[in-house]
Amino acid sequence: MNxxxxxxxxxxxxxxxxxxxxxxxxxxxxGMKGQRSRSGYRKPGPNFEGGQNPLSRRxxxxxxxxxxxxxxxxxxxxxxxxxxxxxxxxxxxFDAGETVSYKSLVDKKVVKPNSSKExxxxxxxxxxxxxxxxxESVKLTSKSKxxxxxxxxxxx
Numbered sequence: 001m002n003x004x005x006x007x008x009x010x011x012x013x014x015x016x017x018x019x020x021x022x023x024x025x026x027x028x029x030x031g032m033k034g035q036r037s038r039s040g041y042r043k044p045g046p047n048f049e050g051g052q053n054p055l056s057r058r059x060x061x062x063x064x065x066x067x068x069x070x071x072x073x074x075x076x077x078x079x080x081x082x083x084x085x086x087x088x089x090x091x092x093x094f095d096a097g098e099t100v101s102y103k104s105l106v107d108k109k110v111v112k113p114n115s116s117k118e119x120x121x122x123x124x125x126x127x128x129x130x131x132x133x134x135x136e137s138v139k140l141t142s143k144s145k146x147x148x149x150x151x152x153x154x155x156x
Contacts, residue, residue: 027155082122085110087129087144096131100138 019025030037047054090100093108102121107113113119123135125143132152140148145155 082120082139083111084122084124086124086126087147088126090123090133091129091131094131095136096132097103099134101136104139105138 013023014021015023015147016028023029025105027037035041047056049055074149086103089110093110094100094104100123102111105121106113111119111121120139120143123137123141125147126140128147129151131150134153135148135155140155148155
């Protein structure tokens with residue numbers, strides 16, 4: 001049984017007991033004025049900008065639309081982000097010699113469209129493929145292009 005020695009335990013300073021006490025006198029170590037010196041102070045949230053109109057209220061809103069489903073307010077999204085798909089997923093979904101396009105990806109249910117607009121699809125390298133696949137109007141990373149060309153596929 002290990003008990004702490006009585007020398008290491010230290011009593012906390014008693015605060016708010018007048019000028020003759022150990023700490024601070026009447027301000028009790030909180031400084032003179034301001035929000036943090038008052039009783040009942042709580043740290044403001046991460047969006048608080050000191051009473052200034054916050055960024056979430058300054059940005060333009062779009063009625064009934066949100067770029068992200070988790071967001072409650074609809075902000076204008078400036079650019080469409082690509083949906084990454086791994087090469088190994090495409091190799092599993094497609095047979096050798098088949099063409100990989102947006103329409104074929106939707107037909108094979110590799111990509112689920114969430115609106116009437118076409119999604120931007122980008123093929124990302126995770127491992128080399130062995131099947132010969134032909135890509136049409138689909139973006140590929142440089143490493144995935146090398147892998148496709150090594151397997152004998154084509155990119156248009």
